[in-house]
Amino acid sequence: MTDAALPTKADPRWQRVLARDAAADGSFVYAVHTTGVYCRPSCPARRAKAQNVTLYPAPDEAEAAGFRPCRRCNPRGLSAAEANAALVAAACRLIEGAETTPSLEQLAEAAGLSPFHFHRQFKAATGMTPRAYVIAHRAGRLREQLHDSDSVTGAIYDAGFGSASRFYENADQMLGMTPSTWRKGGAGAEIRFALGQSQLGAILVAQSQRGICAIALGDDPQALLHEFQDRFPAATLIGDDPEFQALIARVIGFVEAPGVGLDLPLDLRGTVFQQRVWQALRQIPPGSTTSYAEIARRIGAPRAHRAVAAACAANPVAVAIPCHRVVRSDGALSGYRWGLARKRALLERESRD
Numbered sequence: 001m002t003d004a005a006l007p008t009k010a011d012p013r014w015q016r017v018l019a020r021d022a023a024a025d026g027s028f029v030y031a032v033h034t035t036g037v038y039c040r041p042s043c044p045a046r047r048a049k050a051q052n053v054t055l056y057p058a059p060d061e062a063e064a065a066g067f068r069p070c071r072r073c074n075p076r077g078l079s080a081a082e083a084n085a086a087l088v089a090a091a092c093r094l095i096e097g098a099e100t101t102p103s104l105e106q107l108a109e110a111a112g113l114s115p116f117h118f119h120r121q122f123k124a125a126t127g128m129t130p131r132a133y134v135i136a137h138r139a140g141r142l143r144e145q146l147h148d149s150d151s152v153t154g155a156i157y158d159a160g161f162g163s164a165s166r167f168y169e170n171a172d173q174m175l176g177m178t179p180s181t182w183r184k185g186g187a188g189a190e191i192r193f194a195l196g197q198s199q200l201g202a203i204l205v206a207q208s209q210r211g212i213c214a215i216a217l218g219d220d221p222q223a224l225l226h227e228f229q230d231r232f233p234a235a236t237l238i239g240d241d242p243e244f245q246a247l248i249a250r251v252i253g254f255v256e257a258p259g260v261g262l263d264l265p266l267d268l269r270g271t272v273f274q275q276r277v278w279q280a281l282r283q284i285p286p287g288s289t290t291s292y293a294e295i296a297r298r299i300g301a302p303r304a305h306r307a308v309a310a311a312c313a314a315n316p317v318a319v320a321i322p323c324h325r326v327v328r329s330d331g332a333l334s335g336y337r338w339g340l341a342r343k344r345a346l347l348e349r350e351s352r353d
Contacts, residue, residue, distance in 0.1 A: 008050040017041050017053075022081055023290040026297075029075050030055050031067040038062035042081075043073035081125075082297055087111045088125040089300025091118075092133065092272070101134050125300065126276050137272045192238045193228065194248040195221045198255050200342050204228060205248045206237075211265030215251060215317040217338035255319050258286055258350055262320050270314060273304075277311035284325045286350045291329045313337050319346065 008014050016024040024041040031038035032048040038056065039045065056062040059069065059076050069076050078086065091107045102110075107130055108118035122130050191213065193206040202221040206214040206228060214231075216224045229237065238244075247264070254262040268278060276299045284290055292305040292312070301307070312323035315337065324343045328334045336343035 008053050008055065011055055013041070013055050014050065014053070017055075018047065020044065021288070022079065022298075023284065023288055023294060025079055025082075026294065028055055028057050029059055029062050031062045031065065036067055037070045038067040038075060039070040040073045040075040040079060042079060043070055043075075045070065045072055082300075084121045085125050085298055085300035087113070087118075087300070088122050091122060091130070092126070092276075092300075095130070095134055096137055096272070104130055125298075126279060128275070128279075133272060136275060190236045190238055192241055192244045193225075194239060194241070194244050195225065196248050196252055197221075198252045200255060200338075200345060203248075203252060203255065205251045207244065207247070208267045210267040212251070212317060212320065213267040213269075215255070215320055217255070217318050217342055256349075258319050258322070258346060266317060266320060268316070268321075270311070270316075273301075273307060274311040274314055277308050278315065278321045281312070281315075281321050281323055281326065284322055286322075289325050289327045289331075289347065292326055293329050295326060309335065325350075 013024070013028055013030075017030050020042045022042040026040075029038045029040060030048075031054045033052045033054070034048065038059065054065070056065070063069075073079060088111075091111055094102060094107065094110060104115050104119060107122075108115040111118050111121075113121065119130065122133070126133055128136065191206050191208050193204060193214075196203050196205070198217075200217055202218050202224055204214060204216040204218075204221065204224040205212065214228055216228065218224045250264070251262065268275065270278065277295060280295050280298050292308045293302070295308045296302050296305045299308075308326075312326055313335065315321045315323045318324075318338055324336060324346045333340055333343055333347075
């Protein structure tokens with residue numbers, strides 16, 4: 001290692017440059033002396049040698065030192081990912097505001113992309129296809145309508161479904177149960193659950209027919225159970241299942257070592273916005289953190305950082321959706337549904353892995 005390379009290689013930000021970490025975009029830039037340009041950390045250009053690089057906290061400092069912005073990664077404007085996210089966010093607003101669902105071709109034309117490219121960019125930004133997004137949006141409206149409408153059929157049509165038969169083909173996927181069961185607080189639905197103890201305190205794990213629907217952490221196991229019962233007061237909760245006890249052991253192992261991953265299906269029910277946030281959270285690698293504002297930018301809603309924080313607070317599956325990896329813009333820890341001490345402990349464990 002040359003003496004010139006030592007300061008850069010000793011800086012922890014250099015590892016984020018080597019990883020082309022998009023989560024670091026906006027927090028610093030790096031300048032390359034041999035080309036005279038500065039870049040965002042995620043720039044796809046060929047990596048420079050450490051001895052030729054200087055790290056700066058912001059574009060202004062890099063330009064004051066005589067460097068010009070990279071044309072490829074556009075460090076002063078939107079990154080390619082952010083630009084695509086903005087296009088996708090506009091498409092989402094178009095879907096949500098339309099009385100008649102626009103076709104893929106219409107959405108792509110509005111975005112100025114080919115249908116194939118738009119489909120790919122939409123899925124990359126939201127974690128779902130445009131059609132799946134439409135279904136999820138309708139499902140969110142349906143859940144609201146089921147509480148307010150006098151009849152299930154009326155709620156189905158008010159939510160935007162053209163026919164009841166088409167809705168019932170996807171009812172289980174959208175609600176995890178029939179709409180009449182949903183209206184009755186889960187009456188007739190079976191949900192298996194188990195309470196256990198982890199190094200982070202009491203833990204409750206619950207599973208519907210579709211997958212894990214709750215991972216909750218706390219100090220009082222009975223309080224966790226009562227909170228879960230309130231979600232579906234009329235559902236049949238089944239405990240003391242030996243087979244399910246084996247599953248909770250896997251989940252406890254995952255909570256205590258998040259880096260190993262959780263290879264189990266999840267049953268996540270939330271609004272379309274919440275699902276977009278949760279998808280973005282699942283893309284944060286273990287050992288890394290990002291801000292609420294950055295998540296808002298990634299999903300194409302840069303002013304929605306408060307809504308992002310609310311979606312994090314509504315996360316039903318602790319650690320599996322890693323909302324503990326989201327911090328304030330200044331790096332400080334802030335609200336965590338299961339307590340700041342647990343958030344700090346999870347981050348410390350991941351930094352050691």
